[in-house]
Amino acid sequence: MKISDISVNRPVTITMIILAVVLIGGLALTRLPMDLTPELEVPFLMIRTSYSGATPEEVEELITRPVESTVATIDGLSSLNSTSSEGSSMVFLEFEYGTNLTEAKNDLRDLISRIEARLPDGADEPRIMNFDPNAQPIMELAVAGGSAVELKNIAEDTIQPRLEQIVGVASAEISGGRSREIRINADQEQLAAYNLTLDQIAAAVRASNQSGGLGTVMVGNEELSVRALGEFENFENLKEIEITTAGGDKVPLTLLADLENDFQEVNSISYLNGQESIGISIQKQGDSNTVSVANEVKKTVAELSDKLPELDIQITSNNAQYIEDSIASVLQNFVIGGILAVIILFIFLRNFSSTFVIATAIPISVLATFALMYFANLSLNLITLGGIALGVGMLVDNSIVVLENIYRHRALGVGRLNAAKEGASEVATAISASTLTTVAVFIPVIFIKDLLAQLFTPMALTVTFSLLASLFVALTFIPMLSSKVLKVNQNESDESVKKKKYVKYYQKVLNKSLKHRYKIVSAFIIFFILFGAGIAVDIIPLETEYMPSSDQGTIRVFASMEGNSTIEMSNRLAQDLYSRIEEIPEIDLLTSRVNSGRVNLTVELLPLAERDRDVSTIAEDIRSRTKNIPGASVNVSAMTSMMGGGGMGGTAIEAQIKGPDLDSLLNLGENAENLITGIEGIRNTDVSLEKGNEEIHVKINKNQAQNYGFTDSDIISYVNMALSGSTISQLTESGEEIDIILKLKDEESTSLRNLSDIKLFASSGVNVPLSQLAVIEEGTGYSSIARENQQRYISISADIFERPLGEVQSDVESVLAEELNLPSGYTITYGGEAEDMASSFNQLFTAAILAIVLVYMVMASQFESLIHPLIIMFTVPLSIIGAVLGLIITGTALSVNGLIGAIMLVGIVVNNAIVMIDYINNRKEHMSRREAILEAAPIRLRPILMTTLTTTLALVPLAVGIGTGAETQQPMAIVVIGGLLFSTLLTLVIIPVVYDIVDELRNKLVGWLLKIVHKEEAQEK
Known part of the structure; x- marks a missing residue:
């Protein structure tokens, strides 16, 4: 028994199933997490190694190069980048998508363990870290209205604890403000007079600030612990410390240094609208709903503002607000699109019951989609909701075809039940095939292995869920409901339909086209070739960009x-x-x-x-x-950019010059920057490599240092403590932990002479001046050194303004190729959004070709023919022309989003032709080919126009791009509207004409082959 027969015979069962779907979908909607984009997993790992006090060149030579050469052999590595800066080495590993990062991390640990012994003394153990784009703060707060000290105290005592109590908040981190610290500013001359060093002061302070267990004693029958309490109780305790000299004399700390109980020195200041402020970053727990957590934070901020009226607490950044606004905008466009689709239905059907029956398909299909999204662990975001909004018009397509056929049977006098069964079953195969063609186009997208797939696979699944739900509704609920409520005008028979003015006009056009069929097809082929050539040579301007700007x-x-x-x-x-x-x-x-x-x-x-x-x-x-x-x-x-530019935070334009010498790279980079600055649309040019400020270089004499028993680390740590200060202990007072900082007085560490006189305490008991352990001189260096795949490079980057990315990138490459003279051994490559765009476009073009092949295979299976699908495929080039014209007319650039729309279009535009060819084939069983075409095409005209107009008008709100975040779906909507409208108008003529030609040629070929066979048989006899 056919599914439509079951639905008509078991109306209560079907109603209960639909109600269950609606209830589950409604519940799922309330529990679906909301976010800006799908959760992303990027195959990046980072190795960070600290080497305090080392210059960028030393870090590169002693740490970065050994680490790079060791990890370069790891399986699945796509690219290797590094940055060597003062005291720090960062090595970035990008793996192929699909790589198991847990295994990769373990392999990295094994590789790094082999070289740790070869790293310089003083270098920290290399740390391997993941890069998680989902772990960014969801909100930023600023608090003003007091001094930096007051603000930090209030934030730590009141604001931070309250925020961290919110369910879903992982942390509320405070930045800025000033905390108390105790500074011991040593006098270098006094240290020299007593032959003492900073290390000896540090040791004395630590020794005076200790507590510990001494054992146990028996008191009666109880065993009690004995503990020495020697920790500082207040600032005054430090003034009692004495340092023992080599001769055994005790020197008061106050004689050797100035003691200050003060607040941290100011090295950064934050402002909110001109007032000094502190910042608070809100981090959510991994599985929490961004919007829900942010709303709770907003409520708490309002409560804190009432409780602390003297403070100005502002939310300075709120990702959830953009998410809410964007999703609300998409939902609004979805509702408007749905209403427009229903209006079109009523205009064509002029029947309330028919319009009502079809309109029910939209909410039922959408709620079913939410249910399937919930079970598939998808979230509500711009991508998934955009998929639903893009498909809202298509949700009624299947129902239109089914209802229109049921309506036609009723108009012919068939009873309610039989009309519902026969009308639905007659088109079931065709609409199933058309749905599968639309679903099939997304299969290649799912198999793309990069960030693109992670962004658009959820959309592919969402559209697939909605279309499969709409097919189920069309084959079950629509026939059942039609058999109960559908009212029919008996004048709506096939013959009466043919008498309508627009149908009669179409018949005339079709008749004339069939008479001049070869001219029509030839004209189309020539037009398509000329149009494609016009785009290829830029006669027809088609702008390109990576992602739409938002x-x-x-x-x-x-x-x-x-x-x-x-x-x-x-x-x-x-x-x-x-x-x-x-x-x-x-x-x-x-x-x-x-x-x-x-x-x-x-x-x-x-x-x-x-x-x-x-x-x-x-x-x-x-x-x-x-x-x-x-x-x-x-x-x-x-x-x-939704993704921050370049997919993962890059710039629009980026050129990389690779070569061995830093001075030459800097000179080439500055020349390149000057050359591209004058290009129209270029903004914010920047060169990554730059000379540092004037500085003092301390070049350690390793042999001399070893003679005194010093390692590089000993010297670097000591000098760092002398100049910048080092935390040597802590004082706990009123529950507050206060750092104790030891350093030289500022005025005694600001000249080469004073630096040279800094003394280090050797193991032999001798105090050695730094000048005997190192060469100290003034100079300049590079602030950082970047490398890619173990080669040094300099990056020249720029943003763009009011000009398409593709055009600007082309100009940049032309100018640098013509005017930048690269010495031997130096090469230039391009990255940024332009590289991402080229890579994504190549993948999507491949996906589009595969989508076309899959659509053909689905249709070949449906028709059990290799010829009929080829006829239908004529709609694809028609749609491409329409899509490009849509982009050009609206001034929209072709982007990744637009190409996704084009892939969708491949599966959509064949649907009308499928239904038409299927209907012609059915008619051809009882009449000639030409009669079947002239009979079937006008009858299918109305459902074709209805499905086309409902799909396109439902997309108009998205194509207009009104509202927050609407820019993301706009190119997709424009491509689908342009392609579908243009292809439909021509499909109504081209498909019947091509069908007529191909079927005639096939018949002639079959006849010719039969003649040959008969002739050979006659000769044999």
Whole structure:
């Protein structure tokens, strides 16, 4: 028994099944997690090794190179990058997607363990770390309204504990503010007078600040522990410390150093709208719902603001708000699209009961999709909801075909039950095949192995779930409901349909086209070839970009000062930046962090609905206001990419020059930057390699050091303590742990002479001046050294503005190829978003070809024919032309999202042709080929127009791109609308014409072959 027969015969059973689906889907919707994108797993590992005090060149030579050469042989490694900076080596390993990172991490540990003994003394053990893009803070808070000391105390005592009590919050980390510390500022001359060193002071302080167990004693029948309590109780205890000299004399600490009980020295300052502030970063637990956690944090912040009215507590960054706004926008577009689809149904059917029956398919299919998403562990995000919104018009396609056929049977006088059964079963095969063709196109996307697959596989699954649900509804619920409520106008027979004006006009066009069939097909083929050639040679302009830009309402301003500068100078720069941009009307919040020589400013804009200008335009305004600041370089970047640019936080344009010599690389990099700065659309150029400020180099004499029993680590650690200070112990007072810092007085560590006079205590009992252990001289070095696949390189990067990425990248490559002279041994390659775009486009073009093959295979199976699917495949080039025209007319660039839409289009555009060819084949059993075409095509005209218009109009809200985050789905919607409308208009003519030609040629070929066979048989007789 057919499924439609069961549904009509068992209405209560079908109703209960549908109600169960609705209930489960509704429950699933309330439990689906909400996030901006699907959870990402990136195959990155990082090896970090600290080597305190070493220059970038020393770090590269002694740590980075050995680590690189050792790990380069690990299985599955895709690329190897490193950065060597002062005191730190970072080696980044990117693996092929699908690599088991747990196994890779274990293999790395084994490899690194083999070289640890070869690393220099003083280098820390290499640490292997994962990179988790999902572990970013979901919210940032700023607290102002008091001094840095007061703010930090209130945050630690009140705000942080309350935030960390929220269910789903993993941590609330405080940044900024000032804590108490005790500083022991040693006098170098006094140390020299008593022949003492900093190490001896540190040892004396530690020895005076100890507690420990001494054993046990019996008191009566009880055994009690004996414990010595020698820890400092207050600051005054430090003044009682005495240091023993080599001669046995005791010297008071107060004679050797100044003791200060104060707050930490200021090395960075944060501001909120011009007021000094501290920051709090909210990290959620891994499996928590971002939106739910953020909403609870907002409630708690409101409570804390009421409780602490003297403070200004602001949410400066809220990922959940963008998620909520984006999802609300997609849902709104989904609802509007659904309403438009229903209106189209009513216009064509002019029957409330018919419209109602079909309209029920949308909510039932969507709720079924939510249920399947829940069981598949998917989340509600821009990608999955975009998939549902893209498919909302298609959700009624199957139901339209079924209901229209049932309606036609009823108009012919068939009874309710039989009309429902026969009408549904007659088109069941065709709509099943058309659904499978749409589903089949996503199979290649699932097998793409990179970040692209992680982003779009959830969308593929979501669309698949919704279409399969709509097919189930069309074959069960629609026939059952039609048999109960469908009312039919008896004048709606096939003959009456043919008398409608638009059908009669179509018949005339089709008749004329069949008479000039070869001219029609030839014209189409020539047009397609010319159109493709026009795109290839840029006569027809098609812009390209990696991902659509999205307005996230955030702008970053990075300013750096030339030469050595103090925090006071940076503070003045920050105030200058504030004064230049604070009058911009779209600004909601201004936060900044000021360090010596650097200012990082974050501009949060008003919501998109409350401003007239987009984030890129406002960023350009800020750029014009902040340029030409004397002694400073300012970089302004608008946050316009869902993935942060370049897929994982890169820039739009990036050129890498590789070679052995750093000076030559810097010279080439600066030349390249100058060459591309003048290219239209280029903004924020930057060269990764730069000379550091004037500095003092301490080159250790290893032989001399060893003679005195010192290792490199001993010398580096000691000098670091003398100049920068080192925590040697702690004082606990009123529950607060206060660091005790030991260093030389500032005025005694600021010259070459004073540095040379620093003495280290040797194991032999001799105090040795640093000048006897190392050569000390002034010089400059590089701030960091970057390497890729064990080669040094310099990166020249840039953002783009108001110009397509593809065009700018082409200009950059042309200019550098023509005007940048690379010496022997130096090469240039390109990365950034342009490289990601090229890689993704190649993969998606391959996926599109495979999708076409799969669609053909599905249709060949349905028709049990190799010829009919080829006829239907004529719709694909038609849709490509329409998709490209849609992009050009709307001024939209072809992006990854647009190509995903094109792949979807391959599975959609064949559906109308499938139903038409299937219907022609059925008619051909009782009449001639030409009669069957002229009979079937007009009858299928209305359902074809209905399915096309419901699908396209449902996508109009997405194509318009209104609302937060709508930019992500806009290219997909434009591609599908353009391709579907253009292909449908021509399909109504081209498919019948091609069918007529191919079927005639096939018949002639079969007849010719039969004649040959008969002739051979006659000769044999």
